[in-house]
Amino acid sequence: MSNYVGRLAPSPTGAQHVGNARTFLVAWLHARSSGGRLLLRVEDLDTPRTKEWAGDQAIEDLRWLGLDWDDVATLQSRRETRYREILDELKSRGLVYPCSCTRSEVEASASAPHESQIDGTVYARTCAPRLSNDADALDAMGIRYAWRFRMPEVTPAWSDELQGDQWLDAHNLLGDFVVARSYGPTAYQLAVVVDDHDQSITHVVRGDDLIYSTYRQHAIYQALGWALPKMLHVPLVVGPDGKRLAKRHGDSRLSLMRQRRLGPELLLGELAYSLGLLKSIRSVTSNELLSIVGSSDSWLREIPRKPWIYNPQ
Numbered sequence: 001m002s003n004y005v006g007r008l009a010p011s012p013t014g015a016q017h018v019g020n021a022r023t024f025l026v027a028w029l030h031a032r033s034s035g036g037r038l039l040l041r042v043e044d045l046d047t048p049r050t051k052e053w054a055g056d057q058a059i060e061d062l063r064w065l066g067l068d069w070d071d072v073a074t075l076q077s078r079r080e081t082r083y084r085e086i087l088d089e090l091k092s093r094g095l096v097y098p099c100s101c102t103r104s105e106v107e108a109s110a111s112a113p114h115e116s117q118i119d120g121t122v123y124a125r126t127c128a129p130r131l132s133n134d135a136d137a138l139d140a141m142g143i144r145y146a147w148r149f150r151m152p153e154v155t156p157a158w159s160d161e162l163q164g165d166q167w168l169d170a171h172n173l174l175g176d177f178v179v180a181r182s183y184g185p186t187a188y189q190l191a192v193v194v195d196d197h198d199q200s201i202t203h204v205v206r207g208d209d210l211i212y213s214t215y216r217q218h219a220i221y222q223a224l225g226w227a228l229p230k231m232l233h234v235p236l237v238v239g240p241d242g243k244r245l246a247k248r249h250g251d252s253r254l255s256l257m258r259q260r261r262l263g264p265e266l267l268l269g270e271l272a273y274s275l276g277l278l279k280s281i282r283s284v285t286s287n288e289l290l291s292i293v294g295s296s297d298s299w300l301r302e303i304p305r306k307p308w309i310y311n312p313q
């Protein structure tokens with residue numbers, strides 16, 4: 001029995017589209033071809049962007065694609081107590097500090113010009129001299145704040161199973177990042193680490209728009225003495241203009257294909273072709289793809305390392 005544990009982790013901030021389907025397919029094929037377990041986690045913390053309907057719809061989309069999992073869905077919104085427990089540990093060890101800067105203050109004091117930012121604003125560490133218990137005074141004054149994680153000065157390298165060795169100066173290029181707020185739920189960066197650890201996830205398969213987030217999460221793993229799972233960042237799907245697939249490119253929602261009473265076979269064929277699993281596009285089921293993949297990891301080498309251009313019809 002394999003010790004592989006993977007996860008399917010839709011974010012219900014909107015409808016799932018072809019790009020999500022491609023990443024879910026890789027996650028499913030990798031787990032199943034490894035004889036592993038696959039868990040379903042709905043990452044529904046991103047209020048107010050999380051939509052009530054979108055979690056159930058994502059589950060229906062996955063079933064329609066013919067992808068299965070081995071547990072009942074975990075909802076991040078039910079795990080707040082656990083996240084706060086870990087946040088308390090980070091506070092007590094001085095690894096986070098309360099930042100009361102507003103969004104516009106963060107932007108205005110950004111330590112790098114906008115053009116040189118690689119993954120969002122680099123926070124200027126204005127509040128970094130604060131200690132954890134300075135939060136009490138902010139609470140007493142009714143001031144809202146975010147808990148920022150102190151990005152260590154030395155960034156460890158890590159290796160992506162698809163994209164090879166990774167390193168950048170995360171201290172200066174990504175900076176201190178938000179893990180929670182004094183109002184609202186825990187932030188994604190902390191919740192995902194706690195979940196992956198608690199669920200003994202060994203392999204994380206996700207879109208490569210999150211590749212920089214891995215540096216942030218790696219820093220949290222190291223602080224907690226936990227091991228980074230194996231990471232596989234699948235290149236994104238883009239529209240014909242080379243930009244990330246979006247509504248303006250046309251409708252690529254999976255729910256629309258279901259409404260039109262289409263089966264998933266042709267889409268799976270297109271996705272498999274784009275992943276180097278088929279020589280030409282044809283209708284195929286998820287289980288046929290599993291037998292094509294076989295039990296070795298060699299198919300991963302066929303996945304193109306550049307974005308896949310998709311033209312919604």
Ligand SMILES: [Zn+2]
Pocket residue numbers: 098099100101125126127128
């Ligand atoms: Zn601040």
